[in-house]
Amino acid sequence: MGKRLNGTGIAVLVFFLLLSVLIGIRLTGLGSTFPNPVGGVLKGVLSPIEKQILQLGSGIKNNTKIIWDFREVQLQNEALLKKIDQVTGDNLQLKEQVLAGMRFTELEQGQFRNPTLEKYEKVGASVINRNPTTWYRTLTLNRGSKDGVAVNDPVIGALGLIGKVVSVSPSTSEVLLILDGEGQVSALVRSSAGNGTFGIVEGTYKRGSRLTPEGNMQMLFRREDNVNAGDLVLTAGIGGVYPKDIPIGKVLEIQLDPTGLLKTAFIEPLVNFDNLEEAYIVKMAVGK
Structure with missing residues (x-):
């Protein structure tokens, strides 16, 4: 049996092995021409996995770069979308301001133009009858079903909305005026700056002769609206009866209710209902 190494011999062997490795590492930095057996051995051992290690490192770097690039693009897209929304909002607000200004100017000149009405056929009509006891409620026009007029067709004047057709005969049609309590209209109050607030226009004229009229047109709002x-009141185009943006009147006065939570806008109609003689019937069924 061979002679067994004791603890001291093992320690001496390990010491010389470590010393050889350290000397080999030290000699590595002296130049490529210096013989480096330890470096060669280490290179031989590590070279098979060196390529995989480099590929793994490159993959991690590339994937990390893609993640950061994607996040940067996402942030840029979010910033662009915010700018687009802002520009769109600014353009819409500018458009509303321009349209509002045009409406006020047209009304001051005694006329208005409504692009919404261009797609509808219109027929001119004359007022042929008005009952003195319902002067501010209904009137009769000389156009009827043979002219293509139908129930719920809007009726407009030179400056704005008059009412809607509620009954039709072959040659005549009866019109419910917006002054009547049953002639409610969804409307939009728009300032000269283009800001709009929705509401319902209600006529409150009561039965009586034209010499003793009682009532007005009004809209109810929240106090903070x-x-x-001086604001212009236009049809809102909601409900399917009246096209959008037909002038109705101007706000004459604002009053708070006793609770202080609501306010009433009293509206002066643009159409002179006392002297109304002619109107246009908008044939909605034809334009749809």
Whole structure:
């Protein structure tokens, strides 16, 4: 049996092995021409996995770069979308301001133009009858079903909305005026700056002769709604009866109710209902 190494011999062997490795590592930095057996051995051992290690490192780097690049693009897209929304909002607000200004100017000149009405056929009509006891409620026009007029067709004047057709005969049609309590209209109050607030226009004229009229046109709002005297009231186009943006009147006065939570806008109609003689019937069924 061979002679067994004791603890001291093992320690000496390990010491010399470590010393050889350290000397080999030290000699590595002296130049490529210096013989480096330890470096060669280490290179031989590590070279098979060196390529895989480099590929793994490159993959991690590339994937990390893709993640950061994607996040950067995402942030840029979010910033662009915010700018687009802002520009779109600014353009819509500018458009509303321009349209509002045009409407006020047209009404001051005694006329209005409504692009919404261009797709509808219109027929001119004359007022042929008005009952003195319902002067501010109904009137009769000389156009009827043979002219293509139908129930719920809007009726407009030179400056704005008059009412809607409620009954038709072959040659005549009866019109319910917006002054009547049953002639409610969904409307939009728009300031000269283009700001709009929705509401319902209600006529409150009571039965009586034209010499003793009682009532007005009004809209109810919350106290914080931005509605002021002089604002223009237009149809909102909601409900399917009246096209959008037909002038109705101007806000004459604002009053708070006793609770202080609501306010009433009293509206002066643009159409002179006392002297109304002619109107246009908008044939909605034809335009749809």
